[in-house]
Amino acid sequence: MRPVFFLSDFGLEDPYVGVVKAVLAQRAPGVGVVDLGHGLPPQDLRRGAYALFEALPYLPQGAVVLAVVDPGVGTERRAIAAEGRWWYVGPDNGLFTLAWLLDPPRRAFTLERVRPPTPHGGFPGWSPGGYTFHGRDRFAPAAAHLALGLPPEALGLEVPVADLVRLPLALTPGPEGEVLTFDRFGNAITTLLQAPLGGWVEVGGWRIPVRRTFGEVGEGEAVAYRGSGGLLEVAVNRGRAREALGLREGMPVRLL
Structure with a gap:
């Protein structure tokens, strides 16, 4: 299993x-379920995409x-299961965009046959x-089906993986990127894959030093560093970069 x-x-x-876990237990008794988190900002696809990328x-x-994370629930957006090295079940709305950079899907199926x-x-x-509530009615039954090792063809029709929805996001070594999202501490996670220690980053009109961690600058000072997900992040030591620096999603970030 x-x-x-x-x-x-x-x-x-x-x-x-x-309720979703109850359906998983009903359809696949004994299945192990691990919570990656349920406190994402409502309908925030960029934050959800990053959470999957990091995990x-x-x-x-x-x-x-x-x-x-499904702002289009009940509309014409597709419900899908996709196979790579992992199985993915959820809405076809771009939520898996960054995960699929790590693990491009080989096959994908709609879920119209799910009971x-x-x-x-x-x-x-x-x-x-x-x-x-497609989490209960479609996604949980489909996830249970796959957890049992049953064939994905029973879920619905196969669709080309090239047709799966992706968000317009690109991870890049630089020199230019953007603010991807924010974590609950107010740290800005960018789309930059690297920045040299001792260098500088510019974002929102601020010139920020690149260091190894928060404690290498004074309290209340801004710092850029490589975060736990491997992307460049911007923080304020003992503060919230989002508010303190006036940052927002999509804001340009540039290595100096």
Whole structure:
């Protein structure tokens, strides 16, 4: 049985995460489910794409990556499962863009043959349904199917991997890139793959030194460094770079 690694923007205040896990347990009893996180900013595809990029190299190959950040749920956007060295299940909306730089998919399938789960119990006049919880109704059953090692062809039609949606993002060695997203500490994660120690980075009109870590500058000072995901990040020691420096997603970043 393949383990399932689950990422979403569902949060923990509502039962959505637990319901998805319940469906996984119903369809694939005993499957191991690991939470990659559920506190992503709602509908933030760039943040979700980066979270998968950072996590993927540490997941066991062959595992099922179930990811749900889905502003287009219930619309014509496709629900898909894609196979690379890992399996990917989620909306075809660009969420897997950066993960697929590390692991280009070889095959992909739609999920129109997936049977939604059947609820236990009910009362007269009530019926399950709705079109806004594909995490429960499509993605969890598909992930359980793949976790059991069953053939992906049973999920739906095969589609060309070239037709899968990608976000307009590119990782680059420089000298120019952009702010990709922010983590919960307010650090800016960029699309730059490298920057020489002792050099400088320019972003938002600020000229920022490249160091090894936060503690190599004074408290309240800005610093650029190679982050845990291998991308250049910009932080403020004991502060929040996003607010302190006035940074935003898509802002140009340049190596000096």
